[in-house]
Amino acid sequence: MSPIIRECECQDLDYFILHTGQHYSYEMDKIFFEDLDLPQPEFNLDVGSGSHAEQTGRIMMGIEPVFQNTKPDIILVQGDTNTVLASALTASKMNIKIGHVEAGLRSFDRTMPEEINRILTDHTSDLLFAPTMESQKNLLKEGIAKKKIHITGNTIVDAVNQNKKIADNKGNILKKMDLSSKEYFIVTAHRAENVDSKDRLKGIIKGLQQIHAEFSIPIIFPVHPRTKKMMEKFQIATDGIQWIDPLGYLDFLQLEANAKLILTDSGGLQEESCILGVPCVTLRDNTERPETIAVGSNILVGSDSDNIVKGAHLIINNKKKWKNPFGDGTAGKIIINTCEEIVPNCTS
Numbered sequence: 476m477s478p479i480i481r482e483c484e485c486q487d488l489d490y491f492i493l494h495t496g497q498h499y500s501y502e503m504d505k506i507f508f509e510d511l512d513l514p515q516p517e518f519n520l521d522v523g524s525g526s527h528a529e530q531t532g533r534i535m536m537g538i539e540p541v542f543q544n545t546k547p548d549i550i551l552v553q554g555d556t557n558t559v560l561a562s563a564l565t566a567s568k569m570n571i572k573i574g575h576v577e578a579g580l581r582s583f584d585r586t587m588p589e590e591i592n593r594i595l596t597d598h599t600s601d602l603l604f605a606p607t608m609e610s611q612k613n614l615l616k617e618g619i620a621k622k623k624i625h626i627t628g629n630t631i632v633d634a635v636n637q638n639k640k641i642a643d644n645k646g647n648i649l650k651k652m653d654l655s656s657k658e659y660f661i662v663t664a665h666r667a668e669n670v671d672s673k674d675r676l677k678g679i680i681k682g683l684q685q686i687h688a689e690f691s692i693p694i695i696f697p698v699h700p701r702t703k704k705m706m707e708k709f710q711i712a713t714d715g716i717q718w719i720d721p722l723g724y725l726d727f728l729q730l731e732a733n734a735k736l737i738l739t740d741s742g743g744l745q746e747e748s749c750i751l752g753v754p755c756v757t758l759r760d761n762t763e764r765p766e767t768i769a770v771g772s773n774i775l776v777g778s779d780s781d782n783i784v785k786g787a788h789l790i791i792n793n794k795k796k797w798k799n800p801f802g803d804g805t806a807g808k809i810i811i812n813t814c815e816e817i818v819p820n821c822t823s
Contacts, residue, residue, distance in 0.1 A: 510641070530561075577606060579613045606801055
């Protein structure tokens with residue numbers, strides 16, 4: 476959302492940031508606002524963790540009085556989190572227009588909580604900002620009116636372009652960690668279907684250990700709090716992997732840009748790696764970013780250790796240069812301009 480916030484600032488619009496506090500540790504939360512030179516949220520609900528129902532309910536209860544007092548013309552939500560769904564449900568019941576940034580992404584796996592959040596938010600929204608033609612097709616197939624859909628590119632391109640400049644000016648994480656460009660792999664894993672399953676998590680760790688043995692270069696794994704908790708619960712050995720605490724976005728962006736390979740179950744990292752020109756191995760059985768598969772920047776391997784190793788060899792040996800399919804880095808401007816054209820009074 477940083478490019479959208481910056482565009483609001485640039486146009487001197489009447490807007491505010493409402494932050495639910497769904498991510499509640501410093502490394503996963505406040506550091507983003509500081510690192511990216513963004514204004515602090517006007518509202519912070521501090522909802523913290525909990526079951527899906529608890530978290531969604533608390534967010535809705537916190538958001539409702541804010542909307543009652545501020546009377547926004549439109550709210551903008553991005554992605555597929557419980558925050559997004561709770562915000563959209565609350566706004567829809569209060570007859571407030573909703574714009575969904577990153578609309579139309581589909582994994583076609585309804586066992587994923589994120590998939591349910593995406594679908595329900597799309598069908599509640601008034602403006603659907605689809606990043607690609609593929610995401611627009613998904614929305615049309617579900618019966619959403621074409622007039623509601625606007626293909627904008629993805630703000631992640633804007634964010635990578637804008638924030639990489641900030642990252643390069645603010646620090647050098649490679650020097651701090653004694654790493655050389657293109658001589659290490661980066662790993663992230665946080666999705667429930669992977670880290671809450673002992674078999675899947677063991678398969679992923681075993682695959683990483685095999686990769687370390689074969690490639691003989693560092694494997695850097697910033698550990699998400701959820702992953703750390705489950706690793707300890709399942710007592711999984713982690714020899715050969717360099718575990719570190721979660722990093723700020725700017726440090727992590729530098730690590731991504733200079734990695735030889737990224738292995739992840741994150742949707743955003745599949746996109747960022749594609750934009751940065753770094754090959755990606757996705758530790759999932761499906762993806763809502765099929766564009767990355769189509770251009771050749773990404774490969775799906777699931778959680779089987781042998782498949783993970785095969786995938787790493789395949790994608791590294793593929794010397795094909797791909798074109799970023801997510802737009803030209805002007806999505807934030809397009810989204811705000813579309814809101815100004817369609818929603819009365821949103822600039823006042």
